Amino acid sequence: xxxxxxxxxxxxxxxxxxxxxxxxxxxxxxxxxxxxxxxxxxxxxxxxxxxxxxxxxxxxxxxxxxxxxxxxxxxxxxxxxxxxxxxxxxxxxxxxxxxxxxxxxxxxxxxxxxxxxxxxxxxxxxxxxxxxxxx
Numbered sequence: 202x203x204x205x206x207x208x209x210x211x212x213x214x215x216x217x218x219x220x221x222x223x224x225x226x227x228x229x230x231x232x233x234x235x236x237x238x239x240x241x242x243x244x245x246x247x248x249x250x251x252x253x254x255x256x257x258x259x260x261x262x263x264x265x266x267x268x269x270x271x272x273x274x275x276x277x278x279x280x281x282x283x284x285x286x287x288x289x290x291x292x293x294x295x296x297x298x299x300x301x302x303x304x305x306x307x308x309x310x311x312x313x314x315x316x317x318x319x320x321x322x323x324x325x326x327x328x329x330x331x332x333x334x335x336x
Contacts, residue, residue: 232283233273234259237312254314257323261309262292268306269296301330 236258238250262273273292274282291310297303305326311317318326 229279231279233279234262235283235286236314237287237289238314251314253320254317257309257317257320258311258314260320260323261306261317264302264306264309265292265294265297268299268302271296299330301326301333305330 236250236255239255266273269292271292274285277285289312291307294303294307297306305318305323308316308318309323
């Protein structure tokens with residue numbers, strides 16, 4: 202499924218407009234980075250979910266991938282990876298050497314969207330983490 206959001210006036214795109222689903226055959230690989238609150242069949246949809254909190258979850262997976270050099274849940278296909286996320290399983294955080302980064306990733310990957318940090322909080326933490334890195 203593909204989500205097209207329109208303002209209804211035909212001018213520009215706006216989140217305040219209605220959602221129109223179109224039949225498109227996307228790759229299932231995006232499911233691998235889907236947040237637990239996103240339904241399997243609509244992982245590309247933003248209708249009914251907090252877009253920032255979904256983005257924070259996905260960012261947490263990307264940070265883990267950058268820190269470890271591995272693809273999350275590489276041992277299973279994308280659909281089963283998403284099912285693991287929905288059931289509460291997360292990538293192995295012990296593979297992240299920096300304890301501050303590990304804590305940030307863990308917070309980003311919280312099962313409950315309301316308990317995830319905001320993007321501005323993440324930015325502050327990343328700045329603090331990079332200040333602590335040796336030059």
